[in-house]
Every structure is written in C-alpha cells, then in structure tokens.
Amino acid sequence: MERQRPVADRHGRRPHRLSPAGAGPVRLAALAGWVAFAATVPNLLLQVPAGLVADTVNRRTLMLVAQAAGLIATAAVLLATATDLRATAIVLVVAAVIEGSAFVFFIIAEVGAVRDVVDEHSNPALGRIVSAAAVITDGAVPIGALAGGCLLAATSPESTAHILLIAMLAAALLCTRYLRPAPHPVTEGAS
Template sequence: MSLLEEKPVVADEVPQTVPPLKKNRDFRLLWLGAGISQFGGRLSAVAYPMLMVWHGHSVTQAGLVAFAAQLPNLTVQLPAGVLVDRFDRRKLMIVCDVAALLAMAGLVAMLLLGAVWVPVVMAAAFVEGSAAIFYRLAERAAVRNVVHPDHLSSALSQNESRGHAAGLLGNPVSSALFTVLPWLPFAISGVGRVAAYLGLVAIRTEFQQPRTAKERNLRAEVAEGFHWLWGQRFMRAAVALVAGTNVLFQIMGLTLVVTVERAGGSPAVLGGIGVVSGLGGILGALSGSFWMKRFSPSAIMTAAFALWAVLMASVALTANPFALAGLYAGMSGVGAAMNVTAGVYQARICPDELQGRAASFAVLASSGANSLGALSAGFLLAALGPAHTALGAGAVMALIVLLALASPAVRSGREIIG
C-alpha cells in the first residue's frame, strides 16, 4: 500500500490518541544525539578552510581539503545506502561516531606536533565526510520508524532546523576556539561524538522494520534503489537540477572565506556571518511545513532556484560583513525550506526497506559533484577573485532556473504534500 493512500478503517478498531511529538522520548534522544554529532561535524568543517588559509597560507590547499571532504559524496553514497538498508541502523550510526572520533584525534595529534600536513588533513576530512554520509542516511531512514506517521512532517522539519542550529552554534564556536588554539575545534568535535554515542545506546525503538531473510547481492540491492528512484519522474528531474546548485554552493562557501580574508576580516567575522546564516536556516526549516501546505514541491523548488540566483550574484557587490551575513542567511533559509519539502516527499512515497538506497542515489546524483565544486573553487578564486566568481555562480544559477521552468518533469510535481 502506498504511504499516500488512506488506511482502511476496521469496524472494531478503537481510535487511539497519538501523544504529541515532544513526548516521544526516543525521538528526543535521536534528535539530540544526531544534533550533537552534527555540531561536532560543523566545528571541524568550519575549521578546515581556516586552518589552510590562515596557517597553510594557500587557497589551493584549502580547495584540496574541501575536495577530500566532499569526495565521499561521490564514492561512498551507494554502498552506504545498501548497508543502511541491510544492517542495524543504530549500530551503523555508532560506528560513524567512533570513526569521526578517531579522525579528529589524528588531527589533534598532528597540530600538537606543530605541523600542518595537507595529506593528513585531507585523510581526516575524507573519513569524517564518509562517516557523516552513513550517519545522515541511517538517521533519515530511522525517523519514520521512531515517530507516528502524523508527526513525520514536523519531525523532519525539526531535524532540518537542528542542522542549521548546529551550524549557527558551530560557526562562531569553531572560529572562537580556532582563534585560541587551532586544534581546539577538532578536539571538541571528537568529544561531541562520544556524547552522541551515549544518546544512541539509550534509545529503545528499533530503527527499521523487521527484515525478511533473503540472499544478499550488492549489485542487485543497488539496482533496486536506482530503479525505484528512476521511476519517480519529478524526483529524477529535481536531483539532476539540484546537483548543479550544490556545485555552486561549494564555490560560494569558499568564496565567503576568501572575501572576508581579503577584506582584512578574521575568523571571528566568519563566525558572526555563520550565526546569522544559521538563524536564516532555522527559520527556513521551521517554515517548511507552512510552504508545503500551500505550494507544490515543483513551485517551491523553482522559487528557491530563482532566489538563489539573485542572492549569489549579489555577493559580488559587497565585502561588508553585515551584507554578506544577510545574503548567506537568505540562501540558507531558502535551502532549508526546500530540504524539508524534499525529505517529506521522499519519506512518504518510498518503502522503508528502500529508504537508505533511495536517499543514497538521490544524494549521489544531487551532491556527488560537490567534490568537483570544492576543487574548482580554489582555482576559480585564485584566477578570478571572489567577486567575479560569485557573479559567475549567480549566472549559472539563473540558467538552472530556466531549465526548471522548461522541464515537464519538474512541472509534474504539482501535488501539495503538506
């Protein structure tokens, strides 16, 4: 039965009152533990470019580290999706926290020795990025088993706002810690993974429905997820277009760092911009349910692309930190609202046993080219400077808007799902 169909009413079935989401103990633990893990990941993500720009003194090296952090999106997505659907999702999330902890320990040891070795930083970024993919897919697939179906939209909206809250706190905290000692953001990131582990082991609810025993075949399992996603006309078109936008956001992320550094700013300025950007993301995520009740996924996505085009191009016009904070907050808020829409849409139409693989293909198709965006960002900024790079990103985003408007597949997603 489709998740969008009504469940038949049984005559002798006694209606039960569904407790509010805020009283769901296991969801609170899952939400908090994943939030702590995301916060730790944000601390290190913010510290990577600062480490290379302020201590490595190389925009190109910063691009290489960003490339390593994003490479898992291209190489790890598909096996991660299979394993999330095959094995215990909670245990996989615990392994992810341990792997990230070890990566951060290695970075701290290197920095305590007074060295900044690019291969070590790249390796840590790759391991942490890989762990984040497994963790994100497992948690996203677990949510609909932890909450009542009536609470799915609210739960995913809270998850999206939590991610932006982690960014809101992580940006200034990482910048402040980095200013004191470069290794502190990585050390606190590792401690956060320990706290996230404790939250996971306290959850009682199973993260997946009972699985029927069957012969395992990696190729067949991957193909099953691919065929399901390919059969969804709107999603197929959406992930292709979002892939282009994600490349541009990798470029815009490093553009902000270089813009602030060349204007004489400090890591603290970046932290302040991150706070405002995080607030924008939280507001956007919390408004996701509002927009879904009034507009179709197609309309929300196309409007988001158009707003991004304007905001990206506007970055080329200023180096003022207050203006940059407003522009990046706008980009973050629009993206958060669209992410909530996408998450609810997929969770409602995809079977539980395919959640991991469907999400992995969607993320691979939409974000797999992130590593290319991160790698090219360093070279583009070195050759063109931040202003021309931002202007070019805005122009490419405008082209994506035109493609979305012209696509019959995009227009097919007109059903309101809120």
C-alpha cells in the same frame, strides 16, 4: 651554526604549525582547499553505497561505527598537530576523507532510523520535519560548502562569515514558519 626559526616575525605573528616556516598564506589556502575538497568528495560519491549499507545492517551500529571513525580521524589530526609531524597536511586530507565518509554513512543511517521511529501518518508535522531535515542534509551541506568557498574567494573572510550567518538565520526563520504544526481547533466544553 644553524639558524633557528624566529618565535615571531617583525609583526608579532608566529609561523603556522601546520606548514613549514616559509609557507605563506597561499600555501595554507591551498591546503584548506584540498581539505574542503577531500571532505566533500565522499558526500558526492558515497550516498548510494551508504544507503545500501544502512538498509542491510543495523542502523544504530552503523551510526556508532561512523562516529568512532570520525573520532579516530579527529584524534589523528590532533596527535599530528601536537607532535608537529611534518606530514600534518597529508594527515589533514586523509582525516577529511574519513570524516566526510563517516558523515555520509551517519546521516543516511540517521534518516532511516528516525523514519523507523516516527510514524508520518499519525503525526504529519513530524513527518514534514523529517522530510525537511533530509532535504537540508542531502542538499544544503554540499551547496553550502560550495557557496562558502566561492564567497571566501570573492570577499574577505569577515564578509563571508556575515553573509553565511545571515543566510543561516534566514533559513532558520523559514523553517520555523513552514514546519510549524497546524493549530488544533478549540472545542467548546474542553477544559
């Protein structure tokens, strides 16, 4: 007779659906590392090609195609997980590459589209916000992923979540402080 997989172990935990029943936390952590790596690599390699494409094609169309590619990748992961596909780990890694690539193309096209709409000379405050958003997306996203992985490896997941939340709140406070538009002087006789 074939032995069936238990629904829950003696501690009440259920086996994870993304891996075989015998896979432990080390194997799942390795899979999470591969997925994070696969999502980050396109951000490092596709910045210049995405800029060239964004400058040559319609930016709105490029943004829609990038969103559609991300949606298809996410749907593939959902389908693989729902059907308990044996190759779910491979689907996760491939979807991470597709989603990371789509993210790069979308962000580059978005910055160009916003710059087309916002005239930095007539409204300097909006120009500063656009510039800050570009710096945040180009620099903070890969740095944040690297810092989050290092924190997770060095501390517990709960501590990592607390540290990252505090860092995001501090960044939001700094952004509101330095990106606030200058106050307009009040003139007499103005109603």
